[in-house]
Amino acid sequence: QSVLTQPPSVSGAPGQRVTISCTGSSSNIGAGYDVHWYQQLPGTAPKLLIYGNSNRPSGVPDRFSGSKSGTSASLAITGLQAEDEADYYCQSYDSSLSGGVFGTGTKVTVL
Amino acid sequence: QVQLQESGPGLVKPSQTLSLTCTVSGGSISSGSYYWSWIRQPAGKGLEWIGRIYTSGSTNYNPSLKSRVTISVDTSKNQFSLKLSSVTAADTAVYYCARTSGAARNAFDIWGQGTMVTVSS
Numbered sequence: 001q002s003v004l005t006q007p008p009s010v011s012g013a014p015g016q017r018v019t020i021s022c023t024g025s026s027s028n029i030g031a032g033y034d035v036h037w038y039q040q041l042p043g044t045a046p047k048l049l050i051y052g053n054s055n056r057p058s059g060v061p062d063r064f065s066g067s068k069s070g071t072s073a074s075l076a077i078t079g080l081q082a083e084d085e086a087d088y089y090c091q092s093y094d095s096s097l098s099g100g101v102f103g104t105g106t107k108v109t110v111l
Numbered sequence: 112q113v114q115l116q117e118s119g120p121g122l123v124k125p126s127q128t129l130s131l132t133c134t135v136s137g138g139s140i141s142s143g144s145y146y147w148s149w150i151r152q153p154a155g156k157g158l159e160w161i162g163r164i165y166t167s168g169s170t171n172y173n174p175s176l177k178s179r180v181t182i183s184v185d186t187s188k189n190q191f192s193l194k195l196s197s198v199t200a201a202d203t204a205v206y207y208c209a210r211t212s213g214a215a216r217n218a219f220d221i222w223g224q225g226t227m228v229t230v231s232s
Contacts, residue, residue, distance in 0.1 A: 036218035038158075045207055045222040046158065052216030089158055093217065099171050100148070100160040100211075100219075 003028060004090050004103035011109040012080045020106045022073040022090035028101055030071035033093040037066055037075045040087040049088070050075060077108070085110045113138040115208050115223035123202075123230050129195040133208030133223055134188075141166050141186045146211035148219065149182060149193045151204040159204075163211065164191055198230045 005023045012018040022035060029035055035053050038046035048057055050066035053073065063084075065076045073092075077084055090103035119131035133147070140147065148163040162172035164182045172180045176195070184191040195202060205227050209219040 034216045034218070036216070038219070045225050046219070047222070048215065048218055048220050051218035051220070055216070057215070057220070091158075091219070097174055099163065099173055100150075102158040102160065105157045 003094060003097075003101045004092060006088075006090060006103040006106045008104070009107045009109065011111055013111045014080055014082065016080050017076060017078045018080060018108060019077075020075045020088055020090075020108070022075070022103045024071050024073075024092060024101075026071065027096040028071075028092045028094040029068065029073060031095055033095075035066065035068050035073035036091045037064075038089045038091065040089065042086070046089060080108075080110055082110050084108060113210065113221055115210065115221055117206060117208050117223045117226040119206075119226060119228070121227055121229060123198055123228060124232050125199055125230055126197055129193070129198050129202060129228055129230070131193045131206055131208075131226065131228070132190050133192070134190050135210075136189070139186075140184065140189045140191065144213050146217075147182075147184065147191045148209045148211060150207045150209055150219070151202075152207070152225075153201075153204040161193065161195075161206075200230050202228070203230045204228060 037050035039049045040046045053068040054066045094101040116134045123129045146163040149161040179196045181194040205225040207225045208223045210221040212220045
């Protein structure tokens, strides 16, 4: 069961900027827990894209950026490229579940 | 470089117990402060956290699955395992093992490739 809400899909032309929202509640994002983002290419395992709200692991292009405010977080992709076409998931910790929770997932389409 | 690899039966009969193992290579499962988790993804759907085990052996489970889940660790084999009892078709999914690292602010920083489990008679 997903307790973090994301838009089902977003799309943009190559070179454009797209953003993905992630809305939680007072028991997860709003409680101050970090938000992480994962990219899942078709047929592969998720890959960590952003950790601790806004940090990029080594090797992740700076076209990807994250932010958090209140009970929500956002992932931005600037200079959209064909290789960015994938599913994206946010994730946080939920105190009522005492464990991890994922977003509903967003499919990014490059037009 | 730490890598994770899931293994186990790809087909389980309804009402039986699903058993999977995650083998950690490139590092010791008991070194450092890590949580080791299981996550699943039904075909065409989102990710669901199943539960985790700390290097000390303490566990946390998703409340929706808690009555059926057991996660254990075997440090001598550098493995941790998942058992899910009384399975139904709803448990059909790709199962991933993953590591949570404090250095990554408790994100799942390393994932296995995933293993598909089908529940069917």
